[in-house]
């Protein structure tokens with residue numbers, strides 16, 4: 001017999017510089033740390049209970065201007081907290097936990113519960129994959145040269161770089177992409193427009209780029225029906241990210257002809273590991289690549305994503321380069337001076353973790 005118990009801790013982490021969420025920016029991140037303890041009631045008292053931690057942090061709430069974050073998680077952090085507070089007390093076994101992960105109506109909760117279940121069953125590998133893909137975007141008032149200088153300093157073993165586009169003027173962004181390629185002609189670029197272009201703009205932009213240096217462009221057009229036309233006009237492949245969490249997502253009938261090259265999977269927006277795995281299996285069957293990607297999780301959440309990516313997409317570099325701006329680590333160290341720990345509630349300069357709500 002084994003017995004599961006939980007604690008649930010709210011946290012808030014300020015960011016040292018704003019991070020992009022599509023066209024919006026956030027200056028802090030909030031979430032919940034779920035801690036599960038599995039006590040083996042048959043074992044002698046010296047047997048250590050197993051513990052597992054998960055970050056539950058839907059990508060919703062307010063941006064740095066106080067406007068609601070649009071286009072990512074449907075559920076709020078309050079929704080997650082309420083669901084967990086009412087359902088966790090009824091979960092006593094790993095079987096019940098897995099079932100809750102797969103049936104929870106809130107994707108962020110499904111992912112977090114599933115991470116706990118997988119951890120307690122030793123299903124998340126300890127080894128993390130090789131480096132993730134560096135994320136590059138122009139910070140406010142930053143000149144293009146400063147960004148290309150950052151690219152020039154990347155490790156020579158770096159093969160891919162991700163660049164945010166459709167954020168400022170097309171002229172600036174073309175200069176940026178060409179500047180990056182001038183600094184490192186060997187790089188393959190993953191561009192991300194977050195649905196920021198009309199078809200006309202996307203064609204104008206992509207027509208000025210060397211197609212063989214572009215791995216793909218994520219969510220190029222506001223209207224998803226325009227992506228195929230962009231591919232036919234420019235030969236540049238596209239990938240899908242935020243539109244995957246919509247209920248009406250379906251694979252194109254002819255993937256090769258459509259220009260779709262990859263799915264960018266943000267598990268925090270999609271649900272339980274089993275659900276994400278099913279999407280990956282179907283994508284791979286259709287010849288599509290799958291790239292696990294961050295939803296701006298804390299170091300705890302990024303660690304789970306890195307392990308998950310090592311297990312499910314071992315040949316693909318994940319997009320997890322979003323921890324830099326976090327002022328503190330959370331549970332899992334990533335090299336920062338301070339770390340939030342759920343057994344030591346604290347509030348230091350705006351970074352805080354609370355006592356359990358359960």
Ligand SMILES: O=C(O)CCC(=O)c1ccccc1C(=O)O
Pocket residue numbers: 020021022059133135162192194241293294295296318319320321322
């Ligand atoms: O995918 C990556 O490499 C990093 C994560 C990322 O870009 C992102 C992070 C939060 C919200 C949206 C996005 C995005 O891909 O558009």
Ligand SMILES: [Mg+2]
Pocket residue numbers: 192194218219241242264
């Ligand atoms: Mg994206």
